[in-house]
Amino acid sequence: MNKDIIFVSDYDRTLSSEKNNFRIDKEVARIVNDFSKTYPFFVVTGREKKFIDILAPELKPTGWILENGALMYVNGELIYNIQPSWFDTRKNIIKILDNYNISYSLGNVIVYVDKAHEYKGVLNSIKDATVEWNRNDAMILPKGVDKGSAVIQLRERLGYRGKIVAIGDSENDISMFRVADIRVSVANALPMIKEISELILEKEDGEGVKEFLLKVLKGEIILIK
Numbered sequence: 001m002n003k004d005i006i007f008v009s010d011y012d013r014t015l016s017s018e019k020n021n022f023r024i025d026k027e028v029a030r031i032v033n034d035f036s037k038t039y040p041f042f043v044v045t046g047r048e049k050k051f052i053d054i055l056a057p058e059l060k061p062t063g064w065i066l067e068n069g070a071l072m073y074v075n076g077e078l079i080y081n082i083q084p085s086w087f088d089t090r091k092n093i094i095k096i097l098d099n100y101n102i103s104y105s106l107g108n109v110i111v112y113v114d115k116a117h118e119y120k121g122v123l124n125s126i127k128d129a130t131v132e133w134n135r136n137d138a139m140i141l142p143k144g145v146d147k148g149s150a151v152i153q154l155r156e157r158l159g160y161r162g163k164i165v166a167i168g169d170s171e172n173d174i175s176m177f178r179v180a181d182i183r184v185s186v187a188n189a190l191p192m193i194k195e196i197s198e199l200i201l202e203k204e205d206g207e208g209v210k211e212f213l214l215k216v217l218k219g220e221i222i223l224i225k
């Protein structure tokens with residue numbers, strides 16, 4: 001395995017497509033699985049493991065960062081990237097959401113509030129937590145936890161020193177882009193994500209990522225000299 005470069009990729013609207021209800025395309029999974037034999041490749045998503053198990057059972061990357069950085073899953077081990085006191089904080093947050101009649105769902109760690117734009121004021125005023133947005137949906141996370149902090153944690157844990165290439169499309173990928181050496185956005189990425197990318201892929205979602213990974217493997221794209 002070439003550990004000079006580590007690839008980290010978002011899932012929704014990056015590896016998977018909304019048109020396909022976020023189900024991974026079999027060919028995209030095959031290319032990612034193959035690619036992960038040559039370079040470390042981590043899927044970094046806001047999603048919970050239980051949904052990934054349904055949407056992408058055939059995807060076998062080097063590892064996963066789940067719940068927007070709160071959890072990592074590598075070599076069959078689930079690792080929490082949080083302080084235990086978070087669960088008390090979370091109880092208080094749930095009380096606030098209940099008071100405002102805001103519906104939510106709970107992950108192992110985080111709180112999901114879908115279609116949350118109308119509650120932006122309430123959510124952004126919650127203390128002792130970070131609110132990350134992915135288009136219209138919000139994720140309430142322990143303070144300091146985001147995709148970027150998890151990527152750095154995981155890299156240290158595995159003893160990889162390589163440069164980071166991040167692939168993404170949306171607001172909750174920005175923290176991952178901040179810690180990356182090279183930023184790549186899919187053709188369907190938000191304009192603000194494309195603006196901070198060194199490379200914008202020609203195709204959308206997994207189709208774009210697939211072409212990109214194949215070019216890297218063939219040496220047609222040299223990322224780091």
Ligand SMILES: O=C(O)COP(=O)(O)O
Nearest residue numbers: 010011012045046047134
């Ligand atoms: O918002 C989610 O639940 C997942 O989204 P992501 O894979 O784009 O991070």
